[in-house]
Amino acid sequence: MTRYLLRRVWYMLITLFIIATFSFFLMKILPGSPLQAEDKLSEEQKAIILEKYGLNEPIPVQYAKYLGGLVKGDLGVSFKFDNTPVTTILMDRIGPSALLGFQALVVGSILGIILGLLASIFRNSPIDFSSTIIAVIGTSIPSFVFAGLLQYVFAVKLGWFPVALWGTSAHTILPTIALAIHPMATAARFTRTEMVEVLHSNYIITARAKGVSETGIILKHGLRNALIPLITVLGPMAVGLMTGSMVIEQIFAIPGIGEQFVTSVMVNDYPTIMGTTLLFAFGFIVIILIIDLLYGLIDPRIRLAGGNK
């Protein structure tokens, strides 16, 4: 197990290195410069600024310096935000994004699993059809449409929650709902499909032949087997949610990573863009590792395969 984990960590580092390299050179190819909006600066002033940030050095030197910083955990200094280190910016911003993402993931997957379960139990009933409709709406309509709708109904008309901004837990409710709809729809769809299949398998008949009640069959024998494929889908979704949904954060004016990312792309703030990209990548890799470990917890067949190596 320890060897397995160590190997996975080693792979993670390699992956991060490749992503850092790619994003660095992509930044160099990107048209425009951080100074393109600063018309009032003279050529001399611009040269001084470029010198200060090391942008006039040859690209291989810049690359080496960047990698050197990365090893020390230094993501560089933001061009835009008052020379703040990128790490500090990300640290400040990750909180709201992670909180929202976590809430949305928990709410969305729990509701989705319940919805899917109900649909599979009462198959071809009105419950099933409504669940399908909810799932189709949830997957096909983008979350910003829901966000606007939620703001209008619950904030503007009813006044139950604040329209936007960040502060109290009341501020988190509307964006959480807007973010949760997509994972909920996906979870509902997957749970239903998997449950229907699982409920037709032979071991369910065995359980019935033992005299297990219908509730026991669904919760004890069915759900666990149905959840295995669901984890594969919810994992990557979790990364997307936790590292911030750019659009939702813009709409609700939430000081999160997503909002930050959009701004930094607009102004060619290279270090911040690269830092955020690395953070996304890191989150993604970590979540995939967690999923693999979770698989082992839920599916004993996989646990053994991993343990043997």
Add this chain to the structure above:
Amino acid sequence: MSKLLEVKDLKVSFNTYNGEVHAVRGVTFDLNKGETLAIVGESGSGKSVTSNAIMRLLPEPHGYIKEGQILLEGEDIAKKTSKEMQKIRGKDISMVFQDPMSSLNPTMKIGNQIMEGLIKHQNMSKQEARKTALELLTLVGIPRPDVRIDQYPHQFSGGMRQRVVVAIALACNPKILIADEPTTALDVTIQAQILELMKSIQQKTDSAIIFITHDLGVVANVADRVAVMYAGKIVEIGTVDDIFYNPKHPYTWGLIGSMPTLDSSDEELFAIPGSPPNMLTPPVGDAFAPRNQFALEIDTVMEPPMFKVSDTHYAATWLLHPDAPKIEPPDAVKHRMQGFAQTGTKGGGKR
């Protein structure tokens, strides 16, 4: 011997898009304590449907008991609610399934799968149930039960899994054990082991067994009585000796004639021509008539009733009518029957 189970004129149908499929069309038999009844017949003859009806495991509402009674010690379980059935299943009647590879829950330790029924039906505590589960694993011949009890199904071989399935079925000392082709998915040496296991357990627990199979060799090996099913009906029923030494129904002749044996290499296998009827529209008269070289004219008009051959032996064929021509079984079948007589019925058809 007292009657444990009486099935009276059981009819089971399935509603499909094409219409009603008459899978079982009036099956009557009884089962005594400690007895093994084999139900044989080709695929689609309704043998599994009959057993699922007794367990009330039909895929309701599409599959349902249309008519008839299933009396378990005098009580009609065809009329029980599904809640009441949960108390009977696994306790009074339990079942061993065909495919051990898929009939165990892959994400549950086998110990817990055995204990589940014990906790539910016998109100055992977890510790008691675990102790009983260990005893059961020993009983079904699983080595090192104390280690195996905490393992998952994928850590067992097919034969070992079937032993676990048998242990689950036996957990609450059921009065009736239904074995639906329990050896079909296993290879021959393992088949013999599982059959031996079921026989020895029956001697210890005195439960009755309904053994569903299409393998006549297995029947000769395990059964006391045999019911031959065709197109949703029992066409012949009797003791093993009745069926193997003195078969009366042409379909039984066909089944016996088509059994391969070790010494049958030089003779041709007797095959039953044609295929079973479509149960969407069951034929008028004797369902077997179109495939029967001995069919009489009346077979296409009227269904034959059960004729009594002896106190234990009944067959539904017009050939047994006093006015019918005397017809002897075909030579291949006679030859086979002589073979049984020489080697003795028990194991006579074993491959």
